[in-house]
Amino acid sequence: MVRSPLAVPRGLAFVLIPVASVFSQTQAVGAADKSTVISFEGGQLTITQQKRYGEKVLAFDGKELARNYEVDIDKIVDLGNVRVALVNVADGGNLCGPAKVIVWKPKGGTIQSTKVEQDRCGAPAAAISNGVIYFVPYLMPGASKPLQQWSPFEGLITSGNVIYTPEPGTGWKDIDSSRIDMIEIFRNEGVYKEAENLLGEKVTEIATHMIVSDGIDKTESGVFYASGCAPHNCGVDTFMAVDPNRQKLFFAQLNGEPEPDTWPAVKAWPADVAEAMDKALGWAK
Numbered sequence: 001m002v003r004s005p006l007a008v009p010r011g012l013a014f015v016l017i018p019v020a021s022v023f024s025q026t027q028a029v030g031a032a033d034k035s036t037v038i039s040f041e042g043g044q045l046t047i048t049q050q051k052r053y054g055e056k057v058l059a060f061d062g063k064e065l066a067r068n069y070e071v072d073i074d075k076i077v078d079l080g081n082v083r084v085a086l087v088n089v090a091d092g093g094n095l096c097g098p099a100k101v102i103v104w105k106p107k108g109g110t111i112q113s114t115k116v117e118q119d120r121c122g123a124p125a126a127a128i129s130n131g132v133i134y135f136v137p138y139l140m141p142g143a144s145k146p147l148q149q150w151s152p153f154e155g156l157i158t159s160g161n162v163i164y165t166p167e168p169g170t171g172w173k174d175i176d177s178s179r180i181d182m183i184e185i186f187r188n189e190g191v192y193k194e195a196e197n198l199l200g201e202k203v204t205e206i207a208t209h210m211i212v213s214d215g216i217d218k219t220e221s222g223v224f225y226a227s228g229c230a231p232h233n234c235g236v237d238t239f240m241a242v243d244p245n246r247q248k249l250f251f252a253q254l255n256g257e258p259e260p261d262t263w264p265a266v267k268a269w270p271a272d273v274a275e276a277m278d279k280a281l282g283w284a285k
Contacts, residue, residue: 034048034049035047035048035049036048036073038073038076038085040060040076040083040085040103041083041104041105041111042105043060043061043111044060044061045058045059045060045073045085045103046058046059046060047071047072047073050067054069055067055068055069056068056069056070056071057071058071058087058089058101058103060103060111061111063111065087065101065103065111065113066087066089066101066113066115067089068089068090068091068092069090069091069092070088070089070090070091070092070098071087071088071089071090072087072088073085073086073087073088074086074087074088074100074126077128077133079104079128079131079132079133079151079152080131080152081107082104082105082106082107082152083104083105084102084103084104084133084152085102085103085104086100086101086102086103086126086133087100087101087102087103088100088101089101089115090122096120096121096122097121097122097123098122098123099115099116099117099122099123100115100116100117100123100126100135101113101114101115101116102114102115102116102133102150104152106152114150114155114156116135116148116150116156118135118137118145118146118148123135124136124137124138124145124148125137125138131151132149132150132151133149133150133151134147134148134149134159135147135148135149135150136162137162139162139163139164140164140183140204140207140208141164141166141183141186141192141195141203141204141207142164142196142201142203142204142207143164143204144161144162144163144164145161145162146158146160146161146162147159147160147161147162166186166187166188166189166191166192166193167187167188167189168189169189170187170188170189170190171188171189171190172188172190172191172244172247174188174190175188175191175242175244177222177224177244180216180224180242180244181216182207182210182213182216182224182226182228182240182242183207183210183211185242186203186207190247191242191249194247194248194249195207195249195251198249198251198263198264199251199263206238206240206251206253208230208231209228209229209230209231209237209238209253210226210228210238210240211228211231212228212229212230212231212234213226213227213228214226214227217276219272219273219276220272221243221245221270221272222243222244222245223241223242223243223245223250223270223272223273223276224241224242224243224244225239225240225241225242225250225273225276225277225280226239226240227239227240227280227281228240236280236281237253237254237281238251238252238253238254239251239252239253239260239276239277239280239281241273241276241277243270243273246270249263250262250263250264250269250273250277251263252266252277252281254281260277260281262277
């Protein structure tokens with residue numbers, strides 16, 4: 001089991017190799033399609049723009065490996081004696097990141113490919129160590145996800161579970177009020193424990209809604225606050241406030257009722273914070 005606020009396994013040295021350092025590419029324009037051609041393992045990887053439907057097709061010597069509206073080479077790396085191409089494949093737009101298609105050719109074998117994706121919304125970041133590619137998930141506060149690894153010899157396997165963990169030993173005194181960020185502040189252990197005490201299992205949902213926010217405001221008393229919503233399904237429904245001076249957190253969320261759910265109970269809120277929450281969420285009640 002791996003515990004890290006950045007979801008990166010401790011003790012592993014990762015190497016990310018820039019694309020430009022491992023291959024060159026040329027552009028060829030035919031009568032109907034535009035192609036990227038890359039020399040790979042005695043053949044050619046091609047990414048061809050389809051004129052009719054606008055999709056891009058990834059192929060090796062004419063054998064189709066993947067297709068979607070966004071296809072591009074991430075990097076080509078050497079894992080032991082095997083060259084491996086990592087290719088980003090996505091629907092386009094910003095709803096999800098790209099899946100990762102792994103392409104390789106075993107010694108004496110034929111071209112192979114496999115796709116890596118998590119939660120049907122793109123692949124975790126790829127990092128390389130000791131001949132293995134680790135897919136390291138980004139974690140929201142309170143969340144945990146499997147850590148997967150791939151090699152040409154074992155394929156894709158689960159190597160552990162990554163758990164969000166705040167920075168040990170940090171507390172309210174360590175908060176820099178000039179650099180408040182509603183997601184990053186959960187990395188503070190004192191803040192995170194207070195959020196868990198108030199929200200319990202809802203901490204991941206509330207924090208995730210802070211990703212989609214129009215910015216942070218501040219009351220005259222020094223309380224920082226922001227409102228947000230569920231990514232990809234937005235209509236402001238969540239409020240969060242941080243009071244570094246009183247060392248308090250305040251959360252609210254619309255629930256379909258006339259008054260939102262609040263943590264702690266709204267009667268315990270300072271008047272200016274309750275007013276800020278009402279203005280942020282009031283129009284949506």
